[in-house]
Amino acid sequence: MDSIIFDLDGTLWDSRETVLEAWNEKIEQHEKLNQPLTAEDFKQTMGLQMKEIGEILFPSLSAEEREVFLQECCDSECDYLKKSGGSVYENVEEVLNALSKKYKLFIVSNCQAGYIESFYDYHKLDPLFLDFENPGRTGLSKGENIKLIMERNHLESPVYVGDTEGDRKASESAGIPFVYARYGFGEVEKYDYVIDEFRDLLRLF
Template sequence: MSSLKNKFDSIIFDLDGTLWDSTNNVALAWQAAMDQVDYVDELMTRDRVRSITGLAYNVIFDRLFPNLDTEQRTELMGICAKSELEILHTKGGELYPALEETLDYLTSKYKLFIVSNCQNGYIEVFLKLSEMGHYFIGHQCYGTKGNPKSENIKDIVNDYQLTAPVYVGDTMGDFDAATKAGVPFIFANYGFGIVETGQVATISTFSELTELL
């Protein structure tokens, strides 16, 4: 693995598929929400959640429930969001191996941030349950202003005056957002997506960042 040491001053991370995997519990939460309405009769599975991970929250519900009208979809999205935070507050997600040791190493050399396409409150749940909030200087998400991920990455870069950031994510959407924001991209291929070209590096485990950076 070629080294990228001393090339960056900061690292911005995606959350789902990069730092943790909450798809199992999100599926449980969304199923509980769907059971509360009478206009959806289908099953929510981990694979269905994985298929839309990384998309903006509103786009997810357009994709998963194309047959619902706007009012139903909006209502269901609100119930799912509430159910998701309630279940994740207690169950959380699966942290990827060596997450804490790797963050501990990286924080001694870089400023660390999170930018995710999630709803408001979701990053805070991750930081609280993982007890790793002290490693991150700031975060931004879709739920804050309804902006696309590329704009949220730019916000972090500008707000914290970063001069050489790199983004670590696991989907083509992450790559596109980082590229639009003018930020180099490291692909985490243990996550949910595929990125074939354009990344400055590919990692197969989170801990590989200690060798790379």
């Protein structure tokens, strides 16, 4: 193994509280929406791309209205995250520091452009990662973005760490082992490795 590629939400941090604040502010201002979102609403969309998230959370809007509104929410979300951050899981910085001495580290997340940068800006963990990718920049699926990171950085034997069935499928699509972060948001039955807390990565690798 030469590298570790990480999912972000449910794997490195939980940003739902900050994101909820940003999105609910936009919902309150929208003439067709009046029901604020909850943390549980967001939990059911973790790992999905933005178009799918919009269809689940805002079914009353047309496709065109959803696209415009989601962009407004995402812009607001990134601003909020840069100021307030999210809740990074216990021991993440310590473990990433240790892992970075042995492996190349990367992030691939199903998020909009600017989201991973907001994570970097607030929590100052960007020096530990060599590269990142997301569909907001490429328009590609998570599996394709994993392959892109592998090709761009000449990786020969990476693993992917994530917390949802979508993460497992993306790993399978990219042809690399999947490490299931069981403490995260999703339920996964098939995996190559499993961790119950982030620190377990030091035991595995």
